[in-house]
Amino acid sequence: MDSFESLLRRIVESFNAAGLDYMFTGALAVSYYGRARTTADIDIVVAVGDVGWRDRLISALRTAGLIVEEKALDDALESGYNIATFRDGKSPLTVDLILSPRKLSKKSGKILGLPTYFQKPEDLVLAKLRMIKATVPQERAQKDVDDIKAILKFAKVDLEAVKRKAKKESTLQILEGLVAESLR
Template sequence: MNTLISQKRSLRRRSKKDTVNFEQIALRVAEILKAQDIPYMFTGALAVNYHGKPRMTHDIDVVVLLRKENVPQLKKIFDEDFFIDEESIFAALKENSMFNIIHKETGLKVDFWIRKNDDYSQEAFRRRGWYPYQGTEICLATPEDMIIEKLEWFKRSEIDKHYFDALGIYRIQKEKLDIRHIDFWCQQKSIQEIWERIKAKDRP
């Protein structure tokens, strides 16, 4: 892991202009996961930008349902364009946590989150959907589940960007949202008060 961090810092010091953009890297990740039959969904800033108010980002977050037998082939394929550490993948599987890979040319980091087994994580993963993106389709967390995720992060960190990410999604998607789904899980996660503040922002 320390080697990957060092490599990323080195890449960020490069002065040459990046020739591969964020969208192309996201599409490449999606293409590989789909080809390897690994269920996934993008979350984080990519899903926020899709469902809500776009903002700058330098990272990609993706939840995966990964098995040990997937790892050797996954490393072999990603190894061409990314720094990837096989040991960190096995550690993430064992700890049900996350690992990352770093794009060699741009230094952009992709965080892979192993899907957790609690009721909400399974439900959010089941609800994920395919959305048009850059001339193809990719799998994203739903706007409802991105609101829940962002409110959880805001409660945990008190970093304002998470609150405003949730607010942006709500304002843009509110006519299409399954409010009962958000209400239920916000109550379960003790973030109902923050959710009510989001809804109150849009009342006359």
């Protein structure tokens, strides 16, 4: 088993055993929805509001073989940045944890035959739209553009809900352009 699959298996098993509210996002979620993508890291959103979450998360990270610096977790929360990166102790791979104060809206699925959770396709599209909007120059956002097109093509997406939220986030014009391109 390669190091990426090994790390992924260790994460899913330890996070499930710890009862964490988590979901995969980024390239892994895009791959789940139909566009195979390579990545050098694993992006995971973890809800951090329930009782005992911190101890369970630290324990799960260590069980998964990650090098845990508790200060990195605390600094991420205190700064409001809410992202902490941890390195695998058995490979050169890293895990980016996005810490969410809210309960997660997620989709259940499987990875490597294990039950797990992914960011809903609608929320993934909206996150990618925000990235495209923030990326300068726009040409550097091509990966996110391609991801959105693939998600819209291969996943069941509530496009009307995405449009409503995109309008509020001032990304509707980008979305409409991508939808029009996808229909060509």
